[in-house]
Amino acid sequence: MSPRLAALRKALSVPGPAAIAAIYALDSAGRAVTATVLALHAYSLYKQFAGNDADSYVSATYATVAIISFAITFATPLLIHRFGRNRIYAAGIGCCMIGMAALATDTVAGLGAGLVGRALSGVIGSICLILFIVDFIPRHNLVRSETLRLFASCLAWGMGPVIGVRLYQHFGIIAPALSSICMHLLLVLYFHRLGLAQPTVESTPPPRNPLTMIRRFAGQKRLRLSWLIVFGRSAWWSMFFTYPALYLQDHGVDESWAGWLVGIGNLLLGIAPLVRIVAQRLGIRMPIVGSFWLGGGITCAAVLVYGHPLVFCLLLLAAAIFIVVLDSLGNIPFMRFARPTELPQMTTVFRTYVDTAEFIPSAIYALLLTVFDFRAVFSDVIRNWLGFAPKPVFEIGGETFDTNPGGVLFT
DSSP: OOHHHHHHHHHHTSSSHHHHHHHHHHHHHHHHTTHHHHHHHHHHHHHHHHGGGHHHHHHHHHHHHHHHHHHHHTTHHHHHHHHOHHHHHHHHHHHHHHHHHHHTTOSHHHHHHHHHHHHHHHHHHHHHHHHHHHHHSOGGGHHHHHHHHHHHTHHHHHHHHHHHHHHHHHHOTHHHHHHHHHHHHHHHHHHHHHOOOOOSSOOOOOOSSHHHHHHHHHTOHHHHHHHHHHHHHHHHHHHHHHHHHHHHHHTTOOHHHHHHHHHHHHHGGGGHHHHHHHHHHHOSHHHHHHHHHHHHHHHHHHHHTTTOHHHHHHHHHHHHHHHHHHHHHTTHHHHHHSOGGGHHHHHHHHHHHHHHHHHHHHHHHHHHTTTSOTHHHHHHHHHHHHTTTTHHHHEETTEEOOOSTTOSSOO
């Protein structure tokens, strides 16, 4: 065995940046293969009885799933405290596998169960993953670890949607569902083999009232800032995974192009190492501010060419470059400033950005699409996006954060 392969094998066998990246990559592979397919399959099922209103049914379904996911989010700290994070993480993977088995039945009920199972897995997985990162990755190594994690998932998110749509076109929903189950089975085996230890810092028992956690989180300005950064990022991706596919289908474009669009957008995760180099030289404040403005501005330009699918898609891909920057750096402020003893509770509140970014936009889109075309969706994304950048994100409650590369928050 060559020295490089031996070093890689050793890195993958112990908790650290490489192992965290491998866990995330396997989970991404299982989720990416159904990312675009779910929206197309939902649209196809609803089209049978809802006709032209199928798009609003899709939005309403995603909003409902987000509400369920939001509720489960606040139960997760109690479950982790009671059963341990390793067991709960494995149970979350199991939820996704069960959901995908239900999705394979090709029914509306199966679709609902599949979306819920996938969402529960996302809730539990993202909370536990942050806990793993904070416990096993030193703070000074977070930029390297986060960019490595995204780079490792680049191929999964890049090719997964393309492969998923191809399988869906040729074999129906059962093929991408079974592919997802297989990838998550590999994840369970690797996670068991890795044998992550329990946390080194004992956390305080979570309060029974979720509002207590929310008040503690909201009372810390830096954590509010962290939440707003990732909310904006997640709202954009929520739109990108669902509505461009429906837009292309509405314009008579072959379904496979939707898979390619999402796949290429996610292949841009490959620029994460370049983001790391920039962040190490400039700090993370400047890349985050610039990416908010440029990502929102290019998405705005895409709305102006709504009637030209090719140009529209190219502009969305250009915007995705800057969203990847936010993916690479957006979690770092939270992981640096959350108190270790409150980490499970604060991670729970922090993670609500995912459900909020799916529920609020989806609920609005469901109403807009009953009257307007898909242009209303992308216009609303821009309005919400620019509402957070950059002043509300970087000046909260009159507090001014250090803008130097060596500043406390954005380095």
